[in-house]
Amino acid sequence: MAPAKKILLIEDEPEFRMALRMRLEANGYEVIEAEDGVAGLDLARNRNPDLIILDIMLPKMDGYKVARLLKFDEKHRNIPIVMLTARSQQSDRETGMSVGGDAYMTKPFKPQEMLETIAKLLAESAG
Amino acid sequence: MKSKRINILLVEDNPDEVVLIKEQLLHTKDTNFNIASVGRLDAALSWLAESQAEVVMLDLILPDSRGLETFRKVYGRFPEIPIIVLTCVGDEALASQLVKEGAQDYLIKGQGDIGALVHALRYAIERHSAKKNSQEALKRLRELNETKSQFVAEVSHEIRTPLAIIREFVSLVRDETVGPLNEKQCKCLDAALRNCDKLTDLISRILDLARIEAGKAELHRTKADLTSLLMQFRNDFTPVCQTKKQTLVLDVPDNLPMAHCDVTSVHNILTNLIGNAHKFTPEKGTLRIRTKEEGRFLRIDVEDTGPGIPRDSLEKIFEAFVQIDRKDGPGTKGTGLGLKIAKSLVELNGGCISVDSTIGKGSCFSFTLPVYDKELPSRILIVDDEELVVRMIEKVLRYSDLKLEVKSTLSGLDSLIIAGEFKPNLIILDMHLAEVGGEQVLLSLRQQSRQHNSKVLIISGDVHSLTEVVRDGADEVLAKPFTPNDLLDKIRILLNLEPKTYLEPIEEKGR
Numbered sequence: 001m002a003p004a005k006k007i008l009l010i011e012d013e014p015e016f017r018m019a020l021r022m023r024l025e026a027n028g029y030e031v032i033e034a035e036d037g038v039a040g041l042d043l044a045r046n047r048n049p050d051l052i053i054l055d056i057m058l059p060k061m062d063g064y065k066v067a068r069l070l071k072f073d074e075k076h077r078n079i080p081i082v083m084l085t086a087r088s089q090q091s092d093r094e095t096g097m098s099v100g101g102d103a104y105m106t107k108p109f110k111p112q113e114m115l116e117t118i119a120k121l122l123a124e125s126a127g
Numbered sequence: 128m129k130s131k132r133i134n135i136l137l138v139e140d141n142p143d144e145v146v147l148i149k150e151q152l153l154h155t156k157d158t159n160f161n162i163a164s165v166g167r168l169d170a171a172l173s174w175l176a177e178s179q180a181e182v183v184m185l186d187l188i189l190p191d192s193r194g195l196e197t198f199r200k201v202y203g204r205f206p207e208i209p210i211i212v213l214t215c216v217g218d219e220a221l222a223s224q225l226v227k228e229g230a231q232d233y234l235i236k237g238q239g240d241i242g243a244l245v246h247a248l249r250y251a252i253e254r255h256s257a258k259k260n261s262q263e264a265l266k267r268l269r270e271l272n273e274t275k276s277q278f279v280a281e282v283s284h285e286i287r288t289p290l291a292i293i294r295e296f297v298s299l300v301r302d303e304t305v306g307p308l309n310e311k312q313c314k315c316l317d318a319a320l321r322n323c324d325k326l327t328d329l330i331s332r333i334l335d336l337a338r339i340e341a342g343k344a345e346l347h348r349t350k351a352d353l354t355s356l357l358m359q360f361r362n363d364f365t366p367v368c369q370t371k372k373q374t375l376v377l378d379v380p381d382n383l384p385m386a387h388c389d390v391t392s393v394h395n396i397l398t399n400l401i402g403n404a405h406k407f408t409p410e411k412g413t414l415r416i417r418t419k420e421e422g423r424f425l426r427i428d429v430e431d432t433g434p435g436i437p438r439d440s441l442e443k444i445f446e447a448f449v450q451i452d453r454k455d456g457p458g459t460k461g462t463g464l465g466l467k468i469a470k471s472l473v474e475l476n477g478g479c480i481s482v483d484s485t486i487g488k489g490s491c492f493s494f495t496l497p498v499y500d501k502e503l504p505s506r507i508l509i510v511d512d513e514e515l516v517v518r519m520i521e522k523v524l525r526y527s528d529l530k531l532e533v534k535s536t537l538s539g540l541d542s543l544i545i546a547g548e549f550k551p552n553l554i555i556l557d558m559h560l561a562e563v564g565g566e567q568v569l570l571s572l573r574q575q576s577r578q579h580n581s582k583v584l585i586i587s588g589d590v591h592s593l594t595e596v597v598r599d600g601a602d603e604v605l606a607k608p609f610t611p612n613d614l615l616d617k618i619r620i621l622l623n624l625e626p627k628t629y630l631e632p633i634e635e636k637g638r
Contacts, residue, residue, distance in 0.1 A: 013288060019295035026304040086287035108291035108327055111298050 004030040005122055008049035010040030010066065011084065012058050020053065023111055029118075037061025044070055049079060051122055054101070056085040067101055080121035082114070132159045133252065136180040138201075139213065140166040140189050144236065148184070148244070155245050168192040168200060175205050182251050184234075186213045187221070198225050203564055209255035211247055227540065229567075231255055272340065279337040283330045290330070294323040332464040335395075336447070339471045346389040346475055348623065350499040353386045353393075353425060354379050357416060360397055364405075371410045375401075378417040386425050387499035392472040397429070399465040400492045404431035408489070424478065424495040435486040444482060445470040469494070505622045508549055509535035510542040510568065511557035511586070520555060523611040529618065539568040546572055551581050553621055558587040558597065569600045582621040 007029045011017045014035070021031045032047055034040035037058040044052055044066070052070075056063035063083060070076045083101035103117045135152070139145050145164045152160040163178070165171050168191045175183070183205075187197045202210060209231040214222045222233035231251035234244065299305060301316040308316070361377045368375045386393075397416075404414045412432040419426055436444060447467045469492075473480040478495035507524065511517050517535045524531050534549055536542050539560040546554060554572060558565035565585075572583060583600065587593060588607040598604070603617050 013292065016288070016292045016295065019292060019299060022299050022304060023295065026299075026302075086284050086291070107287050108294040108323065111295065111302070 004028055005050040006030045006032065006048070007118070008032050008034065008040065008043055008047065008052045010034045010037065010043075010052065010058065010063070011055040012036060013055075023115075024118075027115055035059075037063065037066045041066050041069060044076060044079065045073075050125070051118060052079055052081045053118075054081050054083055056083060078125060080125050082117060082121065132161055133181045133248070134161045134179055135163070135182055135184060135248070136171065136174055136178075137162055137164040137184045138166075138168070138171040138189065139164060139184070139186040141186075142166075144186070144213075151244055152248075158245070158249075160248075166190070168197055171201065172204060175201070175208065180208055182231075182248055182255075183208055183210045184213055184248075185210050187218075188215075194221065195225070198228070198230060202229050206564060206567065207259070209251040211251050276337045276340050280334060283334045283337070286330055287327075290323060290326060294320065294327075297323065329464070332468060335468055336464055336471070339468070339475070346392060348387055348389050348476065351386045351388050351390050351393070353388075353418065353427075353496070354383050356390060356393065357397075357418065357427075360394065360401075361416070364401055368405060368414060371405065371408070371412075373405065373408055373411065374413045376413060376415045378415060380419060383418060383425065384420060385499040386496045388476045388478075388496045392476060393496065396469045396472050396494060397427075399469040400429040400494075403465065403492075404429055404433065404490075407431060407433035409433070420498070421495065423498050423500070425498055426493055426495050428491050428493045430489060430491040432489040435488055436482070436484040436490050437486065438484075441482055441484060445480065505529070505553065506532045506549055506551040507534075507553045507555065507618070508542065508546055508551040509533065509555045510539060510560070511535075511555070512537045512539070512560050513557070516557065516586075520614065523614055524618075527611075527615050529615070529622075539565065542568060543571050546581065553582045553584060553618060555584045555586060556601075558585055558593065559589075566594065566597055569597060573600050584617055584621060 005028075007024055009017055009020055009024070009031055011020065011033075012035050017033055017035070021033065024031050032043055032049065034043050038060040040052075040054070040058070041061065043049070054063045054066060058066070063085075067081050067083065070079065070081070080102040082103045082105060084105055084107060086107045102121055105114060105117065137145060137148060139148070149162050149164070152162060163174065163180075165174055166189070168189050171183070171185075174180075183201060185198065185201060187194055189197055192200060198210065198212060206229070210229075212222055212225050212230045212233040213236055214233055215236055219233075219235070222230075222235075226233060231254055232247045234247055297316055297319045300308070301313065301320060357377055357379060361375055365375055401414060401416070408414060408431040414432075415428070415430040417428040417430065445466050447464055470480050473494045473496075477497045480492065480494040482490060482492050484490035509517050509520050511520070514537060517537065521533055521535060524533050534545060534551070536545055542554070542556075556565060556569060556572070558569075560568060565587075569583065569585070572581070582602040585593070585597060585601040585604045586607055586609070587604065590604055590606045593604065602621055605613060605617050
């Protein structure tokens with residue numbers, strides 16, 4: 001069996017992080033967590049995640065900045081990023097994509113939607 | 128009791144008149160008048176710049192200025208101070224013209240008693256402050272509304288995060304991620320999830336509405352093919368209808384003209400209307416979308432075979448949180464905002480919405496969207512008191528490739544009346560009008576034009592001195608002097624016209 005895909009979860013809301021971790025682990029993913037942008041960036045650079053779930057409103061460094069720094073960096077630009085936010089304006093969505101998010105989800109979302117998005121992005125980056 | 132103190136500036140060059148007026152006012156019982164007097168216009172203007180006056184009494188014939196000009200110069204610089212004009216017998220026509228231009232009142236010299244004079248002064252001050260108060264109240268109301276919309280937007284965002292957490296935990300349990308469930312437990316959690324989704328939907332709609340009310344809706348009106356939009360919509364919505372075995376019929380004539388609308392908002396309007404039709408129509412019922420051309424508009428009817436809406440509810444159905452009492456049981460209640468949003472969006476797109484319904488037979492919601500037609504002339508109104516400028520602009524417009532219907536006026540006052548009837552798409556307004564300030568015209572035009580979406584292009588020789596009020600009220604500003612192409616560029620942007628051929632540069636005309 002192939003090793004479990006590793007997902008880095010960068011989200012400052014502990015309970016939301018816990019819920020997402022349970023969901024992802026139940027679906028066979030390995031999960032590592034960070035609760036702010038700086039710690040998240042550090043894990044992204046040093047732990048080789050297969051995919052990152054990234055909240056936008058984060059302490060220390062916001063999600064846009066984290067995404068931009070990773071996408072500028074040749075070594076990490078291929079890690080797919082799912083941006084999470086409580087906003088829903090079309091222009092926010094566009095900003096999210098233009099700074100390097102590969103997908104964008106508005107809270108609250110249906111778990112099935114998130115799992116499908118993750119599976120799709122992982123398949124794309126593997127192929 | 129002489130309790131109130133009123134400062135008056137008397138502008139009068141005849142010393143005898145000054146003495147007479149002072150004499151009359153000083154003997155008034157219940158008011159304490161404080162009178163300063165000057166004999167020239169320039170002295171009056173500098174006095175007003177430095178001191179406070181509640182009212183100005185202004186003789187029109189002064190050594191350094193005569194007639195209308197005298198009034199316009201004072202009013203132009205100090206529109207916030209009420210002015211009573213002093214005229215001679217026989218000048219009543221001039222005086223009433225001045226009242227139209229903004230003077231509070233006029234007095235004829237040598238006529239009337241002290242009573243009339245004091246009366247005129249008091250009324251001038253009162254009327255003026257009433258006008259000022261209502262303007263201020265309106266401004267406060269606007270600010271308040273803005274604050275409310277921002278608050279709603281922020282609160283809505285803040286609600287989303289805890290809601291997301293609730294939804295995620297409930298669905299973790301529901302999906303048996305943390306252990307097996309029995310059937311009853313599943314039912315309970317399904318109900319919890321359904322209501323989470325409802326709340327999410329409600330928050331999105333409140334946000335939509337707050338955005339629309341704050342004037343921040345992102346609308347991009349373009350040429351749109353309604354036929355393909357509707358066909359796509361039918362394809363998307365048919366599976367939803369099948370859940371209640373309903374038929375969705377689309378009835379679009381061939382060669383339906385293009386619409387001029389924002390596609391996203393039209394989609395939103397249709398979703399609201401069809402969503403309601405679907406919800407309130409029983410199983411196996413029919414939903415029908417019908418379109419036709421009606422003059423300069425396209426009309427879209429959304430019909431259902433639901434229970435119908437009582438007559439007395441039809442009028443208020445487009446208001447927020449109005450829901451008609453129905454006996455359909457739980458689950459049919461919506462957010463109560465859908466129709467209000469639909470109405471706002473239709474109006475932002477330049478159309479209108481209405482409803483007709485027969486109890487027991489069904490309802491029909493109709494809305495209109497303007498036909499996209501670049502052959503349709505755009506109406507432009509030019510307001511400038513310099514005739515040469517007006518002629519120049521008319522000439523530029525006539526020789527452009529734009530299809531336009533142009534009217535012009537030299538008077539700011541007339542422009543308000545003309546704008547009301549002509550309903551221009553664009554008003555080209557000079558800021559420095561002689562009779563009434565361009566700023567006042569702009570504010571009045573703005574109040575009118577909100578109703579029929581006129582754009583305002585300000586032209587000004589001194590764009591740096593434009594006040595914030597003007598910058599907020601104008602859609603575009605163009606500095607004088609400008610070239611024909613500068614003007615046409617602005618017009619194309621404002622009227623959303625496609626850029627095409629330019630006028631030849633003037634120096635190449637001879638070729």
